[in-house]
Amino acid sequence: MVPIATMHYLVVAAALFALGVVGVLTRRNVVIILMSIELILNAVNLNLVAFSRMWGNLHGQLFSIFIVVDAAAEAAVGLGILIAFFRNKETINVDEIDLLKW
Amino acid sequence: MLREFMSYLGSSVTPGQAGNELWALIYVFVIFAGVAVIVLCMNWIERKALAHFQIRLGPMRVGPHGLLQPFADALKLMLKEDIIPDEADAVVFWVAPVIGLLAAFTVYIVIPFGPSQAVTDMNIGILFMLGVSSLGVLGIVTAGWASNSHYPLIGALRSSAQMVSYEVAMGMAILSAILLTSLHGVGIYGVSGNGDTGTLSMIGIVQAQQEQHVWFLFKFFPLGFIAFAIFAIAMVAETNRAPFDLPEAESELTAGFHTEYSGLRWSLFMLGEYAAMVAVSSIAVTLWLGGWMHPFPNLLNGPAWEFIFSLFPGLTFGALAAIAFLGTARMPSHSFFRIQRAGLAVFAALIGLIALFLLVIAVAGRANDTSIAARFREGIDYIYWFMLKVAVFMYLFIWYRATWPRYRFDQLMKVGWKVMLPISLGVLILTAIVGVLLP
């Protein structure tokens, strides 16, 4: 078996990224779109930590900690917006959230 | 294989760090078996202790003094019909108790029973424990939702809100204990340098207490104690035990989030709850009560005192055997009680044998060298003192349940956010200031 190198982790991260992008572009449920965004952020984190291991310093790990913090803040605010919107119009379907359309 | 087996017995690092998979697996099996035994014992002790607190006797019929009651309960739960509600989501319904159980059991990886008696010593021990015990919330939330009925849903939402709130206070209390690991000073108020030996690993925390010759309970006197008190209250709330057991109390919400669970699935929840209780008690013991050290480690540490403290395991089991023999003698000698008397006598004899075995090890290993007997004695001593302190906490859990009425949910949340969080934040800031300002 070929020993596990950095490339393997990068491929896994790219696959997760692609899956997240499919989720964001394709699904109609807002909560699942937000979850796909979390997938994308995780893929980026995995990329960063793999490179951190390759270069032998900790900058990648620290940056990924900040990305995790940022994702938490963004998930909280995004879900807050969703709940505030859900109170006005009883839907979580992005195709129906089109208040600016005439 | 034999070499791996013997290499651990002389090592001073945990099997996980030494890469010794055989011993790590042995530890995992021992932990599983140990937790199962502890849950059985806790079930019996809880019912008997609650009964005696309420001036009644508790289970007396099933075995001598109800000793076989937990086995009867386990058998009954296994044979009960497994009911799944009609509209419930079968996959999530099945997965929810497993999540709770896994979250409770995974914490045991980092719990240190001794300086080399743990499954592994992760560099992030405390962080790992906090994270994994916050996964238990997920099990409760999915259990409540999967039951597809409003009582479990409300119970699950309340329970998870409570657990999340008290996790914050728990984390800050843990942080103030972690701050203390980076000090070099000896004694209750000794600081003398800080910063480069702080550690999150559980074995490192107990070793820091060893070097500073003081339990963190007494360090910077009121501060360590207040942090410990905050953690002790928060851990009771984390495990949904009285007086914070509104979400699962039987008279309030018809048993809350595990209403729809019957038989074996419900017993998985109970197993997870007791395992979580032992886990957070072990965390409290490790962080504040000195882990595996015997009491007064700085005052009483000559070889004579070491020998006296190493007799304690044997003496404890001997006392238990004596109590059991006394119970046998006090039983009525009617022929109706013949089997029970014989059973209790056998149980007392077994405990007596364990006591004898421990005494033999304590005497044979009394020299402080590296022979096999001495290493066994050391290992058993570490594990014994650790488990004794955890047992004190488990008894406290039962005492709280017997004594205090439960909090109403809004009172509970108010205490969690408006009382515990400011106090723990204050203790953290004060600990940091004292640690920097003292010479």
Add this chain to the structure above:
Amino acid sequence: MNPALNVGAAPIATPFFFYMLAGAAILGGLLVITRRNAVHSALALIVTLLSVSGLYLMLYAPFVAGVQIIVYAGGIMVLFLFVIMLVNIERVSKERQFNRIWPVGLVASCSLLALFLAAFTKGKDLFHDRPLTLPEATNTQQVATMLYGEIVKTIQYPNGQYMIGQYTFAFEIASLLLLVAILGAVIMTKKKI
């Protein structure tokens, strides 16, 4: 010898665990984007997050793994589950779950993946693995040092004093960001401001 520094003798189980964790992560990702029921998606995302945390442990980054478990799996996913239960309406589970233009999205992301893989294959020579210099046993301390700087022991500070590190400013800004997020979420979900 500390196994964390032992580059040459990598344990045999490593490819097994890597493929298991990577497979679980990708399978979880697939389940997230294809389940009709949002709670199933959330549970699959939890599986993905825990697998990615395991991958971080394999990359000798225990601190990031711990942060991932606490913040993502223990915090964000609980938040997601709460919100799913609050906005769960029966009508949604009976509607169509994918867009009308889902082939376009699929093609777009497949071409993005192809672009990534092409970039990796072309640049394969750049990714040579250096010898491991990140001992796992002191990872937390090293992260703390990078966040706050080296401890300077001089005559003025005989007990040791942290100077400013490379990431101190970013750390403080991150705490401010979290404060803003808390305020924002609370204000947006209040019924009456």
